[in-house]
Amino acid sequence: MPPAHVQSLDEWPDQKIARLATLAREPAGTRRLRDQWETPANWLAWLCTVDHKALGIRYIVTACVFLALGGVEAGVMRLQLARPENRLLTPEMYNQLFTMHGTTMMFLFIQPVLSGFSFYITPLLVGARELAFPRVNSFSYIAFLLAGVFMYASFAIGQAPDAGWFNYTPLSSVAYSGGLNIDFYAIGLLLLSVATTVGSINLIVTILRMRAPGMSVDRMPLVLWSSLTTSLAVLFAMPALTAGLLLLELERRWHFVFFAPGGGGSPLLWQHLFWVFGHPWVYIVFLPATGMLSMVIPTFCRRPMVAPHLVALATMATGLAGFGVWVHHMFATGIPQVSVDFFSAGSMVVSIPSGVQIFAWLATMWYGRVQLATPMLFALAFIVQFVLGGLSGVMTAVVPFDWQAHDTYFVVAHIHYVLAGGSMFAVFAAAYYWFPKMTGRMLSERLGKWSFWVMFAGFNLGFFPMHIAGLLGMPRRVYTYLPGLGLDTVNLLSTVGVLVFMAGTLITLWNMVRSRRHGALAGDDPWHANTLEWATASPPEPYNFARIPLVQSRDPLWDGGVTVGPALDDGRQTPRTTPLDATWETAVQLPRQNAWTLILSLVLFAACFGALVRNRWVMAVCLAIVVLSVGRWLWPYQRQLLETEA
Amino acid sequence: MTASAPTFPVTAADSAPEKSFAWWAMVCVCATEASLFAYLIAANFYLDLQSSRWPPAGIARPGLLKPALMTASLLLSSAVLIWGERGIRRNNARRLATGLCGTLLLAALFLLLFASEYRDKLREFVPAQSAYASIFYVTTSLHCAHVLVGMLVLGYTLLRVLRGHFSAEHRVGVSVATLYWHFVGVIWLAVLTTFYLAPRFS
Numbered sequence: 055m056p057p058a059h060v061q062s063l064d065e066w067p068d069q070k071i072a073r074l075a076t077l078a079r080e081p082a083g084t085r086r087l088r089d090q091w092e093t094p095a096n097w098l099a100w101l102c103t104v105d106h107k108a109l110g111i112r113y114i115v116t117a118c119v120f121l122a123l124g125g126v127e128a129g130v131m132r133l134q135l136a137r138p139e140n141r142l143l144t145p146e147m148y149n150q151l152f153t154m155h156g157t158t159m160m161f162l163f164i165q166p167v168l169s170g171f172s173f174y175i176t177p178l179l180v181g182a183r184e185l186a187f188p189r190v191n192s193f194s195y196i197a198f199l200l201a202g203v204f205m206y207a208s209f210a211i212g213q214a215p216d217a218g219w220f221n222y223t224p225l226s227s228v229a230y231s232g233g234l235n236i237d238f239y240a241i242g243l244l245l246l247s248v249a250t251t252v253g254s255i256n257l258i259v260t261i262l263r264m265r266a267p268g269m270s271v272d273r274m275p276l277v278l279w280s281s282l283t284t285s286l287a288v289l290f291a292m293p294a295l296t297a298g299l300l301l302l303e304l305e306r307r308w309h310f311v312f313f314a315p316g317g318g319g320s321p322l323l324w325q326h327l328f329w330v331f332g333h334p335w336v337y338i339v340f341l342p343a344t345g346m347l348s349m350v351i352p353t354f355c356r357r358p359m360v361a362p363h364l365v366a367l368a369t370m371a372t373g374l375a376g377f378g379v380w381v382h383h384m385f386a387t388g389i390p391q392v393s394v395d396f397f398s399a400g401s402m403v404v405s406i407p408s409g410v411q412i413f414a415w416l417a418t419m420w421y422g423r424v425q426l427a428t429p430m431l432f433a434l435a436f437i438v439q440f441v442l443g444g445l446s447g448v449m450t451a452v453v454p455f456d457w458q459a460h461d462t463y464f465v466v467a468h469i470h471y472v473l474a475g476g477s478m479f480a481v482f483a484a485a486y487y488w489f490p491k492m493t494g495r496m497l498s499e500r501l502g503k504w505s506f507w508v509m510f511a512g513f514n515l516g517f518f519p520m521h522i523a524g525l526l527g528m529p530r531r532v533y534t535y536l537p538g539l540g541l542d543t544v545n546l547l548s549t550v551g552v553l554v555f556m557a558g559t560l561i562t563l564w565n566m567v568r569s570r571r572h573g574a575l576a577g578d579d580p581w582h583a584n585t586l587e588w589a590t591a592s593p594p595e596p597y598n599f600a601r602i603p604l605v606q607s608r609d610p611l612w613d614g615g616v617t618v619g620p621a622l623d624d625g626r627q628t629p630r631t632t633p634l635d636a637t638w639e640t641a642v643q644l645p646r647q648n649a650w651t652l653i654l655s656l657v658l659f660a661a662c663f664g665a666l667v668r669n670r671w672v673m674a675v676c677l678a679i680v681v682l683s684v685g686r687w688l689w690p691y692q693r694q695l696l697e698t699e700a
Numbered sequence: 701m702t703a704s705a706p707t708f709p710v711t712a713a714d715s716a717p718e719k720s721f722a723w724w725a726m727v728c729v730c731a732t733e734a735s736l737f738a739y740l741i742a743a744n745f746y747l748d749l750q751s752s753r754w755p756p757a758g759i760a761r762p763g764l765l766k767p768a769l770m771t772a773s774l775l776l777s778s779a780v781l782i783w784g785e786r787g788i789r790r791n792n793a794r795r796l797a798t799g800l801c802g803t804l805l806l807a808a809l810f811l812l813l814f815a816s817e818y819r820d821k822l823r824e825f826v827p828a829q830s831a832y833a834s835i836f837y838v839t840t841s842l843h844c845a846h847v848l849v850g851m852l853v854l855g856y857t858l859l860r861v862l863r864g865h866f867s868a869e870h871r872v873g874v875s876v877a878t879l880y881w882h883f884v885g886v887i888w889l890a891v892l893t894t895f896y897l898a899p900r901f902s
Binding site: 186187251254255256258259262263267288289290291292293294296297298300301304305308309310311312317318319320323326327330602619620622624627629630638639640641642681685688690 | 708709710711712719721724725728729731732733735736738739740743746747750751756827828829830831832833834835837838852856865
């Protein structure tokens with residue numbers, strides 16, 4: 055039964071509804087804010103736009119294009135594995151496909167798509183008009199896109215990365231991988247790490263300094279705790295990958311020694327650097343999904359989240375614990391027993407904060423009135439599949455079991471239950487949840503439910519048998535297997551299931567294409583939800599909020615805890631508030647689009663090719679242009695901005 | 701409305717640069733850059749633990765004279781920068797400009813010493829020779845790159861000072877540049893400890 059203080063918007067008194075209308079739009083006939091915030095209608099401004107809503111959608115769409123590419127790679131691999139001793143792919147092609155599948159899904163799909171949602175909804179959730187650094191957002195999007203294009207350019211010369219997404223040395227050393235394959239991987243990911251890092255800084259500053267007056271930390275929507283935790287984790291984890299890639303590329307092409315045992319190097323150094331980054335990265339692509347769930351579940355249970363403070367703490371604790379478990383990827387490398395024991399215990403500890411989140415969701419459903427709309431179905435499937443993936447994770451934290459299951463399909467099943475059955479299902483929940491906000495139109499519930507059930511059935515049919523294949527001893531990353539080992543049926547089931555799963559995702563794609571034009575009009579708040587983004591128009595006006603919202607509660611749209619603040623319509627203004635209490639400090643002026651963000655990312659793209667072919671002149675010229683464009687980018691362009699420099 | 705209605709000033713009553721977005725972003729940049737150096741330094745100690753001698757046989761323990769001078773020039777440059785920044789707090793742009801010039805000169809001195817140190821080292825060993833040589837060169841030259849970026853940032857700030865961009869109320873750009881420069885100095889202390897002091901205790 056919902057607590058008495060929760061009202062749905064339908065039960066709000068008329069003056070409160072009028073209040074929300076004032077927040078969402080300028081009075082009819084007024085264009086003061088629109089003129090300030092609208093992206094001008096020309097192609098250069100379109101390319102360099104700083105509008106977080108346009109960029110958020112571009113992030114999501116681009117990431118989904120990479121999802122399609124990664125999906126095709128997976129589909130081809132599954133066809134190869136459908137029967138024993140299949141000759142569809144050569145081993146070399148298979149190596150490139152599984153490497154690019156993992157790299158694409160981990161780096162070019164799941165993290166960017168989650169970031170895209172964050173860039174879109176964060177300013178709306180905090181009641182701001184933009185992100186803290188709008189031009190940085192433009193730069194990080196284009197740089198992410200070009201990093202993906204760079205890595206995929208490797209297919210054009212038939213030398214795609216082929217040493218697995220974690221790219222172990224010595225296989226990835228020049229002695230065993232002499233082609234450009236690994237250089238595409240290393241240099242492309244270096245560019246991507248720059249884009250990801252600056253994007254995270256943008257989110258951190260936005261979440262800490264731009265929350266609407268009154269939105270103190272204890273009133274922050276939970277998805278912001280996830281964004282904050284993962285963005286901080288990026289700051290401290292990403293450099294480990296950057297360092298590893300830098301050392302790898304220097305060893306491969308510039309005669310340095312780090313990983314080759316001959317000169318005193320150690321191949322395990324790569325594994326340490328990679329997993330110090332890699333395990334936090336798993337939480338970076340998982341915690342935002344839990345945050346999305348903590349938004350979707352209360353809305354469709356018609357009551358506030360249970361134990362929100364504990365969930366926020368659990369989110370931070372999971373992010374922190376992610377830095378203390380990396381060696382569990384290396385139990386089979388012969389490291390000292392004491393490290394094995396420590397990291398085994400650490401890995402089991404992670405299940406405690408994850409459990410807190412799961413029980414908070416279950417309790418919210420227990421006490422609420424569950425409405426099985428499509429976003430909620432995806433959220434429920436997330437919980438089921440994530441618990442399964444979490445359990446197989448705890449199993450592999452037990453060292454003797456890990457030695458048995460290491461590098462088998464059991465681990466493949468585990469990672470897919472956590473990331474595809476977990477994070478990706480949450481992304482679908484989020485897509486169904488926020489699509490009406492982004493486009494102003496509802497997705498079809500009928501197609502949504504079809505898509506959900508086909509995906510749910512296909513996913514479990516495809517990935518559950520992989521546990522069994524793994525326990526039977528089938529190694530991962532091997533392009534075929536012999537008949538008569540008991541692997542034929544499970545592999546055929548996996549192939550069928552994965553293809554069904556893909557068909558399910560295509561139903562959603564069709565749903566989006568169709569509903570974009572022909573869906574029912576959504577209205578500002580179709581789900582009668584609790585948070586500030588639903589107080590804007592659908593799609594939001596270029597300025598997000600016509601008046602700055604003032605927040606007095608955690609679920610402002612449910613209990614009336616939002617009032618109308620100042621208009622701030624003198625230029626591109628938005629409030630700056632204190633990090634903990636969110637008390638008003640001042641208004642800041644935010645910049646417009648600027649072509650230098652585009653030039654900078656294009657030059658870095660060119661520099662990647664320069665580094666690939668080791669042309670010092672190209673690299674030097676690119677460096678000089680980078681310095682000049684950053685200088686030009688940061689130069690104050692108008693007196694007013696200079697005076698209110700933020 | 702009552703007299704206690706909330707007010708929403710559009711200019712900050714307190715113009716402390718530490719409250720600006722740019723300053724917070726620079727703190728984040730420093731955190732992530734510090735992590736990058738931390739991982740390289742960790743890699744150094746990891747390789748150290750895997751080998752019997754560090755530096756390996758044939759490479760002498762590094763001398764301390766030039767590194768000491770380099771440290772002195774960076775520490776002094778930070779002090780000069782603090783002195784200059786105090787100037788702009790009192791609207792004294794000339795003192796800030798002087799401070800920035802002094803900092804840049806001391807940074808150039810650091811670079812000269814660095815080049816001389818590298819000339820000696822490269823005679824003694826080259827990166828391809830061993831993991832020790834490789835991790836030494838990559839970490840120190842990455843730090844040197846940070847000094848160069850710091851000099852660009854300070855030079856850019858100097859240009860803006862000369863254009864009259866800064867005053868006691870508007871000095872975010874100065875504070876952000878200063879923060880970065882102090883950070884580069886702190887990183888040098890970590891690099892110094894790792895490659896020049898630690899081998900003396902092993």
